[in-house]
Every structure is written in C-alpha cells, then in structure tokens.
Amino acid sequence: MLTSAQQNLPSGQNASRDPDLQDLVGNLIQMPSFFGGPRSLPGSLSGELGDMQASMKRRLKQLEGLRDLQKKGYPVSDSSLFLDEKAPDGKKIEGALRDLKNLQGKDFGANGNRDDLEKLSGQFDGLTAAELDVFVTKASPQDLSHYNKLINDTDDSFWTPFDKNGLPEDQRRDSLSKMLSKVGPGNIAKFAKAFPGIQPTFTNTDAYEQGGNSQNGQTNNGIHWQAPPDPLFKDGVSSDDVSQNQFGDCWYVASLTGLAQKDPQFIQDGIKENPNGTVSVRVWDKQGNNHWVTMTADLPTDKNGNAISTYGNGETWPAYYEKAFALTYSESGDDERGYGGIEGDDPKKSAPYLTGKEGDDITKDSGFLGLGTSDDKDLGSLKKAFDSGKVVTVSTPDDESLDKDHPKQWGQTYHSNHAYYVRGFTNDGDVILGNPWGTSGYPPITVSQEDFNKYFQGPQSFDVP
Structure with missing residues (x-):
C-alpha cells in the first residue's frame, strides 16, 4: 500500500513521514537482477500482504458459501463462519449423507466391506470443517453408529475367510481423529456418542475399582469426565511439572517425564489444541509411522474436580499425552484397552509410541x-x-x-x-x-x-x- 501511494505522489513527497514506515516502501522502479539491484527493499511487506489478501478472499467465499447453504436449508454453525478454507459444497454434503445411509442393509459381497468403507472414510476425510459439521448435524445417530460398527468389525466371515472387513486400527483412528478435529463444538457430543472408541475407558483401572492408588496413597470417589480449567502450557514443558496421580502407569509416565527433561521442545511440538477445543497428540505405531490422535478435551476427574490422571503444574499437556497413549497402546489386546490397559508394564515398551524408536x-x-x-x-x-x-x-x-x-x-x-x-x-x-x-x-x-x-x-x- 505504501509503495502504491508513493508511486502516485508528486516527486519529493513521501507516503509517510514516519521513517520506520518509509523504509517499507518497495522499489518504485524495479531493477533487473543482472544490474545487482534488489527487486524490493528488505523490509517490504508484499509477501505478507499478499497472503493476507488471499486469506481474506477465502474467508469471504466461505461466508458466501455458508449463506448459500443456509438459504437451501442446511444448518450452519457459528463456529464455521470465519474458517479459512474453501467455500462449502452442498453436493458433497448430500453425497456423503446418501452414501452413509446406503450402508444400512447393504450386501457387501464375498470380498468383505473394506473397500466400500475405505472409499467412504476418504469421502468424509475430504470434507471441509464446515461441510463436516453440517454432515454430522444432518446424519442420523443410527446411521453414524452403524458406520462405527462396520469399521470396527474386522473379523472374517465364516463363509469366506479371505475377505476383508472393517478398517485396520490405524486407518480407523486416523479417519476418526481427522473428523473429530474438524467437527463443530456443538456436534462433539453427538460424534463421541456415535464413535465411543475415541474415548478411553477408566473403569478397568485400580483407581476406579479400588478408589485410588495404593502406592502413593491417593484416594478418590466419583470419577467422571470433565474438561479441565488449565491450559495446555503455562510456562513451557518441564519434567518437574509431571505428576502421575492415580493410574498405575508409572512405567509410561517415567518415560514421558524423562523425554520432557531431555527434549522439552519435542514434547511441545507433539501436541496441539484444535479450533473446536479438541486436542491432538503425535503418537507412533509399531511400524514407526507417526499419527495425530485427536481426543475430546475432558479428562478423568473426581467429584471435587481434582485430576485423577497424570497432570501438570497448572497445565494439561501430560494428561493428554497419557490419554492418547491409553487410546493407542495395544500390547494388552483389544479387551484390555483404555487406562486399565496401560497399568503395569515395562518402561521400554512406551518408547516406540513416544518417539517411533525401540527401547x-x-x-x-x-x-x-x-x-x-x-x-x-x-x-x-x-x-x-x-x-x-x-x-x-x-x-x-x-x-x-x-x-x-x-x-x-x-x-x-x-x-x-x-x-x-x-x-x-x-x-x-x-x-x-x-x-x-x-x-x-x-x-x-x-x-x-x-x-x-x-x-x-x-x-x-x-x-x-
């Protein structure tokens, strides 16, 4: 803007009297690079202003697209109004709703349903946040729950033992995490009810069954899920912040705390809060591939509002690392998942999930x-x-x-x-x-x-x- 103003002013007049702003004026006559002249002054904001302009245009198109959706009777959440993404497409939403409903009573054939489910999960993953929120709003709870049942059923059928059913855990987790990270805040409860696997259970822990941790003497009653009042980080990552509390997973928390001591930035880079309030944590699988596991913001809490799971000193990053681990740790088998599945094991077994490297x-x-x-x-x-x-x-x-x-x-x-x-x-x-x-x-x-x-x-x- 300053460069354009300078170009339109008579010679000898400056676009700004402020010397700091005047330094931002680009070259009025572009010099070819072979003369050694710069194309613009070092302080030019042309790149930043261009990015801002592009973002503003996307947001305007987003608003126009949402207005068109609303005119056609689609429910539009306030949380979608100012998203920086491409404008929503009503046809994509209707297509996803139609294909979801068509799963009811469908005969998948002798090769199983994995190819159909992979196609549909890819369809859901391709929806923008605004499109996904409208989709979840309009989808019936029964259709969503049926889809969840299908993607979790990976058993071969009796008649064709070579068919492929459901979605492998990593694909299932990636798809649900991506959807959960984008759905509007008003639809998180509906999504969590349809896909209960996004929440690890705590009812198989000693803290729940026996009312506390017998080793450190902490006791509780009334464990329930509750969103914490504290932020992810208060003053960065420190090993001194970590407190295991009442679940018996010292082997994992010791590894997490040691990692926080050695490389706090690695811990901080591995967790993020999404615009809808959900939290995503970077976790590795057994093949050494990292995934972002998304979870709801609530944590195990006693009736007085005190944290039951691992917590920080006024910050929540240790709790979400532990929650992500409870969602993904699979050494105990599917029947022992959740917080109870991470109680009592070998510290080196947590290393691959934390870093992608064996202990x-x-x-x-x-x-x-x-x-x-x-x-x-x-x-x-x-x-x-x-x-x-x-x-x-x-x-x-x-x-x-x-x-x-x-x-x-x-x-x-x-x-x-x-x-x-x-x-x-x-x-x-x-x-x-x-x-x-x-x-x-x-x-x-x-x-x-x-x-x-x-x-x-x-x-x-x-x-x-």
Whole structure:
C-alpha cells in the first residue's frame, strides 16, 4: 500500500513521514537482477500482504458459501463462519449423507466391506470443517453408529475367510481423529456418542475399582469426565511439572517425564489444541509411522474436580499425552484397552509410541563382539547412556519389604514395584533419580552404586529423536 501511494505522489513527497514506515516502501522502479539491484527493499511487506489478501478472499467465499447453504436449508454453525478454507459444497454434503445411509442393509459381497468403507472414510476425510459439521448435524445417530460398527468389525466371515472387513486400527483412528478435529463444538457430543472408541475407558483401572492408588496413597470417589480449567502450557514443558496421580502407569509416565527433561521442545511440538477445543497428540505405531490422535478435551476427574490422571503444574499437556497413549497402546489386546490397559508394564515398551524408536535394556559391554549381560546395574553404563542423550529409566523390585527397609533420606520417594527416570549424576558418580509422582512431596533421590544394587533393577534407555 505504501509503495502504491508513493508511486502516485508528486516527486519529493513521501507516503509517510514516519521513517520506520518509509523504509517499507518497495522499489518504485524495479531493477533487473543482472544490474545487482534488489527487486524490493528488505523490509517490504508484499509477501505478507499478499497472503493476507488471499486469506481474506477465502474467508469471504466461505461466508458466501455458508449463506448459500443456509438459504437451501442446511444448518450452519457459528463456529464455521470465519474458517479459512474453501467455500462449502452442498453436493458433497448430500453425497456423503446418501452414501452413509446406503450402508444400512447393504450386501457387501464375498470380498468383505473394506473397500466400500475405505472409499467412504476418504469421502468424509475430504470434507471441509464446515461441510463436516453440517454432515454430522444432518446424519442420523443410527446411521453414524452403524458406520462405527462396520469399521470396527474386522473379523472374517465364516463363509469366506479371505475377505476383508472393517478398517485396520490405524486407518480407523486416523479417519476418526481427522473428523473429530474438524467437527463443530456443538456436534462433539453427538460424534463421541456415535464413535465411543475415541474415548478411553477408566473403569478397568485400580483407581476406579479400588478408589485410588495404593502406592502413593491417593484416594478418590466419583470419577467422571470433565474438561479441565488449565491450559495446555503455562510456562513451557518441564519434567518437574509431571505428576502421575492415580493410574498405575508409572512405567509410561517415567518415560514421558524423562523425554520432557531431555527434549522439552519435542514434547511441545507433539501436541496441539484444535479450533473446536479438541486436542491432538503425535503418537507412533509399531511400524514407526507417526499419527495425530485427536481426543475430546475432558479428562478423568473426581467429584471435587481434582485430576485423577497424570497432570501438570497448572497445565494439561501430560494428561493428554497419557490419554492418547491409553487410546493407542495395544500390547494388552483389544479387551484390555483404555487406562486399565496401560497399568503395569515395562518402561521400554512406551518408547516406540513416544518417539517411533525401540527401547533397550542397558547392558555392560563384555568386550566380546559387543555383547553384554542384560539387566546390568553398573552406574557407569547408565551414565554412558544418559550422557549420550538417551532417556534412561530404572525399576524397583516387587518386594514390599523394601518400602520400609531403605535409606531414610529417600523418604516417601522410594517405593517397590515402581519406575523412575534418571535426572543426572553427581560428581562422585551416584545417580539422581526422579519419581514420576512429581517433585512436590517426592523430591529426587541420590543413589550410590551399593544402594542401587539392592533397591533397583532393570535399567533401560531409548533415543530422543
């Protein structure tokens, strides 16, 4: 704008008297590059203004498209009014509704229904946020639930054992996550009811069945889903923010906390809040492919509004990482999914889901072909792994007698049948361990080689991307 104004002013007059703004005026006479002259001044806003203009045009077309939809009787949500996307197409919405309804009573043939469902899920994925919101508004709950039943049924039929039914879990999760991230806030409850798999269960946890966590002594009643009042981040990512609370997944939380200590930016880049209030977390599958898992914003909470799941110090990013893991961790089988399915396991098993890389036992080099002994307790081996940039975790034996027979200076931080992460080492070579229950009330403990041999076991590590 300043350049255009300058071009239309008489010679000697400036488009602005402000020297800072005057510096933004582009070249009035473009110099060919072979003369060595710049095409525009370094401070030119031409690129930014062009992007802004294009965005404004898209938003205007979006408004015009929504107005046309409303005239034709389509329900339009206020949340769709100012989206920066291409204008909605009523024909795409009607096509998706028609194809969804046609699933009822359809005979899919001997090859199963996977090809039909893949086509339909691709159709849903291709809808803009405004189109998807109208689609979910107009779709009947019965049609949506029937689609959910079909995509989850991957069993072969009795007659044709080579057919393919349903959608594989990664495809199913990707499609539902993409849809959930775009649907309007007013339709999230309807979507969640039709697709209950987007919410992990907590009724199979000790915290629900026994009323708390017997190890750290936390108790509760009235567990229910509730949206938290705190933001994703308050002051960035810190390992000191993490508190495991009441679910028995110390092995995962120890790995998460160790990763937050080693690379807080990696954690922060792996989570985002969507415009509709849902949250997406980056998770890897067993093949090393990353996916964005979208979930509703509510979290397990007791009747007094206190967090039950892993939480932060006034921030929620640890809770959503844990919720995404509860949705995707599949080592226990489909009958043990959710928060109960992530209770009590091996810390290195969480590494592939957090980083896409396998975790390993720390072994001491024997000097013969690089082989070593598993479950090595040499603190020098732990320090070598830690100093190389790896996240290092250790466990404690399943021996309750150790809860009373341990150094008094460790206080309540030490507990049997538990996982810890390495925070560092002293100048004397002792290891400093952090408890995933959080630093408040459970300060880090310093452990000598002698005490480590008696009270700890199973050192493991994984690479930070």
